[in-house]
């Protein structure tokens with residue numbers, strides 16, 4: 717089961733809302749995300765694809781970069797949602813970006829639209845991560 721987070725239902729609803737905003741002419745694979753800042757704001761993200769496929773931006777990074785661009789650098793929780801059979805799984809690039817901004821134990825809820833919820837964190841998604849030049 718998952719730890720109780722008062723904002724979870726709102727985050728999940730806002731992540732799901734982004735599934736309809738995803739720009740996915742190539743993969744037809746929508747992903748939505750909602751990110752809670754330490755001061756209680758929520759930033760949404762969807763995947764935004766590009767004809768040059770490598771220029772595509774994932775839902776998770778859209779949410780993180782949107783929050784950082786608005787002046788937020790401390791985060792409490794992330795919910796990601798996909799129309800997948802199991803829980804959505806963030807790509808490697810997103811895990812590396814998460815490592816830059818999230819504490820290792822910050823709750824990350826990987827979900828789908830069928831009721832699956834997997835609670836995890838960066839300690840599990842990206843162990844032994846490269847986070848600074850030392």
Ligand SMILES: O=c1ccn([C@H]2C[C@H](O)[C@@H](CO)O2)c(=O)[nH]1
Nearest residue numbers: 743745747763774775805806807
């Ligand atoms: O966690 C994920 C996994 C995939 N995608 C996007 C990238 C691409 O647009 C499409 C297929 O990989 O899904 C995300 O946004 N987040």
Ligand SMILES: [Zn+2]
Nearest residue numbers: 774806807810
């Ligand atoms: Zn990604």
